[in-house]
Each structure stands twice: as structure tokens, then as C-alpha cells.
Amino acid sequence: MGETLGLLGFGPDGWGDELAAGAWLTLRLALATLPFGLTIGFLAALGRNSGSRWLRVPGSIFTTLFRGLPELLTLLIVYYGGQMLLSRVFGLFGEGQVEVSAFVAGMVALGLVFAAYASEVFLGAFRAISRGQYEAARALGLGRFSTMRLVIFPQLIRLALPGLANLWLVLLKDTSLVSVIALNDLLRQTSVAVRGTKEPFLFYLVACLIYLFLSAVSSVGVEGIERWANRGMRRS
Amino acid sequence: MRIVKAMVGAALVLAASAGFAGAKDWTTVRIGIEAAYPPFNGYNANNELVGFDYDIGLALCAKMGVECSFVAQDWDGMIPALLAGKYDAIVSSMSITDERKEVVDFTDKYYTNALTFVAPKDTGITDVSPAGMAGKILGAQGSTVSAQYLEEQYGDADVKLYPTQDDAYLDLAAGRLDAVLADVGPSNLWLAGADGACCAFLGEAVVKDDLVGIAIRKEDGDLKAMFNKAITDIVADGTYKTINDKYFPFSIY
Amino acid sequence: MNAELFERYGLRMLDGLVVTVELVVISVTLGALLALPIALARTSPSRLLRGVSFAYVGFFRGTPMLAQLFLVYYGSGQFRGALESVGLWWLFRDAFFCCIFTFTLNTAAYQSEILRGAMASVPRGQSEAAWALGLRGAVVLFRVILPQALIVALRPLGNEVILMIKGSAVASIVTVYDIMGVADLAFARSFNLSVYLWAAVLYLVLVETLSRVWAVFERRLGAHLAVSAARS
Numbered sequence A: 001m002g003e004t005l006g007l008l009g010f011g012p013d014g015w016g017d018e019l020a021a022g023a024w025l026t027l028r029l030a031l032a033t034l035p036f037g038l039t040i041g042f043l044a045a046l047g048r049n050s051g052s053r054w055l056r057v058p059g060s061i062f063t064t065l066f067r068g069l070p071e072l073l074t075l076l077i078v079y080y081g082g083q084m085l086l087s088r089v090f091g092l093f094g095e096g097q098v099e100v101s102a103f104v105a106g107m108v109a110l111g112l113v114f115a116a117y118a119s120e121v122f123l124g125a126f127r128a129i130s131r132g133q134y135e136a137a138r139a140l141g142l143g144r145f146s147t148m149r150l151v152i153f154p155q156l157i158r159l160a161l162p163g164l165a166n167l168w169l170v171l172l173k174d175t176s177l178v179s180v181i182a183l184n185d186l187l188r189q190t191s192v193a194v195r196g197t198k199e200p201f202l203f204y205l206v207a208c209l210i211y212l213f214l215s216a217v218s219s220v221g222v223e224g225i226e227r228w229a230n231r232g233m234r235r236s
Numbered sequence B: 001m002r003i004v005k006a007m008v009g010a011a012l013v014l015a016a017s018a019g020f021a022g023a024k025d026w027t028t029v030r031i032g033i034e035a036a037y038p039p040f041n042g043y044n045a046n047n048e049l050v051g052f053d054y055d056i057g058l059a060l061c062a063k064m065g066v067e068c069s070f071v072a073q074d075w076d077g078m079i080p081a082l083l084a085g086k087y088d089a090i091v092s093s094m095s096i097t098d099e100r101k102e103v104v105d106f107t108d109k110y111y112t113n114a115l116t117f118v119a120p121k122d123t124g125i126t127d128v129s130p131a132g133m134a135g136k137i138l139g140a141q142g143s144t145v146s147a148q149y150l151e152e153q154y155g156d157a158d159v160k161l162y163p164t165q166d167d168a169y170l171d172l173a174a175g176r177l178d179a180v181l182a183d184v185g186p187s188n189l190w191l192a193g194a195d196g197a198c199c200a201f202l203g204e205a206v207v208k209d210d211l212v213g214i215a216i217r218k219e220d221g222d223l224k225a226m227f228n229k230a231i232t233d234i235v236a237d238g239t240y241k242t243i244n245d246k247y248f249p250f251s252i253y
Numbered sequence C: 001m002n003a004e005l006f007e008r009y010g011l012r013m014l015d016g017l018v019v020t021v022e023l024v025v026i027s028v029t030l031g032a033l034l035a036l037p038i039a040l041a042r043t044s045p046s047r048l049l050r051g052v053s054f055a056y057v058g059f060f061r062g063t064p065m066l067a068q069l070f071l072v073y074y075g076s077g078q079f080r081g082a083l084e085s086v087g088l089w090w091l092f093r094d095a096f097f098c099c100i101f102t103f104t105l106n107t108a109a110y111q112s113e114i115l116r117g118a119m120a121s122v123p124r125g126q127s128e129a130a131w132a133l134g135l136r137g138a139v140v141l142f143r144v145i146l147p148q149a150l151i152v153a154l155r156p157l158g159n160e161v162i163l164m165i166k167g168s169a170v171a172s173i174v175t176v177y178d179i180m181g182v183a184d185l186a187f188a189r190s191f192n193l194s195v196y197l198w199a200a201v202l203y204l205v206l207v208e209t210l211s212r213v214w215a216v217f218e219r220r221l222g223a224h225l226a227v228s229a230a231r232s
Helices: A003-007 A016-049 A054-070 A069-090 A102-128 A131-139 A146-182 A188-198 A202-228 B002-022 B053-062 B075-083 B145-153 B167-172 B183-193 B220-236 B239-247 C001-042 C047-062 C066-078 C080-085 C096-119 C126-130 C136-175 C180-191 C194-231
Strands: B028-033 B069-074 B089-095 B111-120 B136-141 B158-162 B181-183 B198-218
Touching: A003 A202, A003 B089, A016 A054, A016 A188, A016 A202, A016 C194, A054 A102, A054 B111, A054 C136, A054 C194, A069 A102, A069 A146, A069 B075, A069 C136, A069 C180, A069 C194, A131 A146, A131 B028, A146 B239, A146 C066, A188 A202, A188 C066, A202 C047, A202 C066, B028 B075, B053 B069, B053 B220, B053 B239, B069 C047, B075 B089, B075 B198, B089 B111, B089 C047, B089 C194, B111 B145, B111 B167, B111 B183, B136 B167, B145 B158, B145 B181, B145 B198, B145 B239, B145 C180, B158 B183, B158 C080, B167 C066, B181 B183, B181 B198, B183 B198, B198 B220, B220 B239, C001 C047, C001 C096, C001 C136, C001 C180, C001 C194, C047 C096, C066 C080, C066 C096, C066 C136, C096 C136, C126 C136, C136 C194, C180 C194
Parallel strands: B028 B069, B028 B089, B136 B158, B136 B181
Antiparallel strands: B089 B198, B111 B181, B111 B198
8 A cells, every 4th residue: 555655656756746747737728728619619609699691600510510520539630630731831931840739739629629519508598698688788879799798798608607617527528638649638647657657547546536626626616606607696 | 642642742842932931951950759669769767868769860960960859759640740840850760661651751771670479478379470360469559560561461360559569568468469569679678577577579570671761851852861871971980880789789770 | 532542441431430339329328227227326315325326427427538448448457367367357358348338337427417317307296196196116217207207318318429429439549440440540551631531521420410310309209298288
């Protein structure tokens, strides 16, 4: 038992610091993906909710595509494809060397998947807001942008929050896929430790428990945010 | 195929125009290395790059009079990353094959490799020919000559491919594989260690003349010429032999 | 389209499609069988059953399936001796089985949550009425609660199957040649990105077909409900 704990310890003999570094990268990647995914997801929902076909159709295609593809496949296509595409584009301008870092590729791929699901959540929220809200805003003399900012958006957030919180938990788990594109996240660092120690069961179990811990902490945080968003709403 | 040729052609034109615009003069060369393939490349206990490939890379750079930096890259993405310009050359025990030559160029060989099966000591297999291996579960690292050889020659066996050589050895030791086909050098090292105690070489080498070179983008003909000259030079002046003897008791050139 | 590449890997890709379908169908079915007892345990009066099922569901829903797969695949390799002595090693030796095993446990956790929610949505009056009619235990569950719960559960279950189709791609990482596995193989040889695009098309066809079929399915079941509602 002492030996086992030694393997998990920090310092040169233990793998604790490697795992901690991995968990930190996992968290950073998920946090970096969030604003990107939310923005694209919101824009896609606006598109799908718009009166123009030219916005609706691309929005739907985007959502269908990234909700239908395996996350792993999206990740590899973005990683390899993005690299080839960019080096060709930059080749045009005489810049021979472009590098798509694994972190950026992971962020973009996970962000696209997140956005596709988030657009569903936003769309559902848009539709839950009654027409009367828009009409009332217009009656008050608010412009389109102000209506969105002052009337629709605050309600949208409250409606969308439970769905988005769920997506955050999914995102946290999906980050594990970036280990296949050589990003030293929690799972990959765990694999490195496994190769060094030949203790796969112990280390993968510990990795699972760390993911579980991150999920549990997130759930608590989400509950807090939900309470905040629902402040002022009448309790039923 | 035609489209691919057109695309490669287009890429070449773009790259060539990039070349004119940027006019590389190769004062620095970035080298891609897997860093997970001992004794050819890997990290030591202090997390520093070591290995035959690394030493050869350093010696070649010194000979060419250029400054070198090494970039670690997973094996699967080795060639795509070269094409994308993440580095300029791959010095990472990459065999020269026709398939790879469709997308990249190779220098002359810097060592000769053999492919040999490794199997549990109590294996019942006596015949390593495709007929003798029919129905067996064989493993190799993906995107390697071993993988290609198994896929093409051992169609009647169940071939499993792994992201790293280590994963294949791990499953061999765990008893999931009947045999692994791999380069003789790394297998030798693994068998000598505690993890390889289960296993031994099986039969004669099935491929003896696998040549290993340095992969370069097709448009960088000048860099290829520089490497070729440097390889000839380090072989001639004994630098090569010194490095060779540091890792192997026989010549692998 | 690269004809040579297609010739070499086109058929294998279809084999991969079959493997993906097998992985999903087998594990979703086995997972469904496990889901019911787990869902019942979650609402059981026994504290022990509730605790164990809560931990099970929490673990499998709170951790990545890839990590679970590594735990099963590489972890079982470590316990070869023990598994051999109980005669189970031949199962865990096989990567395909390890995938089925992991995916089943994973989807069972998600399906049990769907089922639990759906059963909770059946009004209390239904079971009270059944009890009043003298029906007992299993009959109430299978004849009264479950049929109504399943209609509510149908849509989330469809989504779960789609998530499994996509999630099953991780099998390729432990040497299983599903769609993704064949695509990796072809890409490793050719460095031609189009193989991943073929794979993408296959996955999209699979997912779209399923959601269409599921929608028809849902409409059929819903139709009968609509009729009975109209009659009452």
C-alpha cells in the first residue's frame, strides 16, 4: 500500500505532479473552449432562428454535421486538415511555416461540437420566449439590438443555463480525446505513467476519480449559478 | 489519384512560390523526432532527448554547419506535421518506402534495419511464414514498415496496430498477441529488460534490407543534398562509427 | 476521389461499418437489460441498493468513456492471472469484447437515468389504481408503469443510441477496426485526408438513418396514444 501511494506521490519518484499537470491542462482546455463554443453556438442559434433562409440552412447544416460526427473524428479532421489547409493558405503569402498547435486544434474541434449542441439549447430557449416579449419591447420603443440585449438575452440565459451546464460536463469528458493528438492532458499523462510503472489499473482508476472530482465540483458550481440566474424569479 | 496529383501539384506550386518569397537559406533546421523509440530515440531520466537518431541528427547538423532544434511528435502525425511545416526533416528511424515517397522525399540511408518477430517463450509457432502465421493475432506499431508488411503479406492473420511500439509490447506481454513484428533494435532492448522477460525473438528476420533515411519535403531538394553530403561525411570521418558503437556492438550502416 | 485508395480500403470501410453497428447494437441492448434493475435500485427502499446504484451511475456518467475503456482494456491485462483462474481471460483478451463490456456498463448508467426519469413521470394515480385493482409488484411494473414510461423515454433513448454510435469510435484506439479504425489505418498509409471524410459520411448516414427511423417509431407509438386519448 505504501508503495502504491508512493507512485501517486509528488516529486521525482511519484507521478502525482505529472497527473496534476495533466488535470490542469484538461481544465484549461475546457475553459478555453467554453467562450469559443458559446459564441459559435449562439450565432448558429440566431441563424437558425432567423427569417432568412440563407442563415437558417447553414445553421442547420452546421448543427447536423457536428452533432452527427464522432468527436474523435472531428478532432482528427481539424488537427490534420486544419494544418494542411493553413499551411497551404499561408503558403500563398510566402509564410512557409504555420503550426496548428494541438491545443488550438483541440479547442476548435471541441468548440465546434459544443457549439452544435449549444445552438440546440439556445434555440429551445429562444422558442420558449413568447412573442409578447418582443412586441412589448417594440412598444417601449426599443430597437432590435436593445431588445436583444435588455429583454431577450437575460431571459435566454436563464432558460438555457441548465442545458449549457450539462454540455459543460460533456465537454469536460470529451477533452480526454485530445490525448490522441499528443496533447498532454490528464488521460495522456496517465498513459505515460502507466508505461513507466506498468500499473494500468491503478492509474486509470485514479484518472477516472480525478475526472469524477472535476465533474462533481462543476455540478456544485452550476447549481450556484442557476440559483443566481433564477434570483428574482418567483418560487413555485 | 488524379485529384491527389493535382492537389500535390498545387501544393508544390504554392510551396515553390513560398520558397521564392521566403528564400530559405537553412541556417537553422528543425528536426522531427518521435522520442518514444529506444534505443533510437527517447528521453532519459532527466527528460532530455537521447538515442541513436538524436546523436546522428546532431552530428549531421554539426557537419552541415547549421543550428538544429528538435521537435517531439507522435508517430502517427510525423509525416503530416512535416508537410505542414512544423519541422523540416524527420530523423526518427523512418524507413524509406514507396508509399511514403509519394508524399515526401528521402535522403540516402543512414542505417539498415531488419524486421523480426518477437513471441512469448512458450509459443507454439515454429514457422514465421505467412502460411505458418495464418489465424494468429499479430501486432505492430501503426504507420510503420512492420505494419505495412503484416498487412500486405500476412492477410490470413489477425493484424492489430498500435499507436506506439510500447503499446504493442505491452499487449504481447499481457498475452493478447501471439507475436509482434518490429525493428530488431528496439525489440532487442525490450527483450533485455524486465518487461520483455516473457518473450524472445522468433525465427530469422523476415525483412533484412529495410533502409532508414531522413524524410524531407519534396520541394526542399537543397536540404536533401545537404543531408546526403553530411551523411557521406560522417561515415567517412568516423563520427558515424563512434555513434554506432555507443549503441550497438555491430555496424548497422 | 482516389480510386486506388478506395479500391484498397473501400470494402474494409464497409466491414468497419458492420463492426460499428455490432458494437452499438450489442452494447445498447445489453445496457438496456441492465438499466432496468439499476433504475429500480436507485428508487429502492434499501439504502444499500440506492447507495451502490448511485455510485455506479455517478462513476460511469462522470468519467470519459475513453478512460473507462483504458481501465478495462489495460487494467484487465494486469490481472491476467486472476482472470485466467476464473476462466474469463479469453473474453478480456479480445479488444472487441473489452469494448462491448465498457460500452455496456457506460450506456446502462445513462439508460437507467432515462428510465428512472420516465418512470417518475408516470402519475402516482396509475400505480395506485393498479394496486386498487388487486394487481401486484411485477405486474404493476411491467403492465402499467413501464409501457407508459417507455413512451416518454423513447426520445432520450434515441439520443443515447446516437451518442453511442459516435462514442463507439474510441474502440479504434484499442485496435478494433470499426469505421474509425479502418480510417486511421488508411490515413496512416496514405496521409490522404479524404479517408476521414469517407468515415464522416458513413457516420452521418448511420446517425441520420437512425434518427429518421426513430422518428417514425415515435410517431407510431404516439399515434396509438392520440387515438386512445381521443376515445376517452
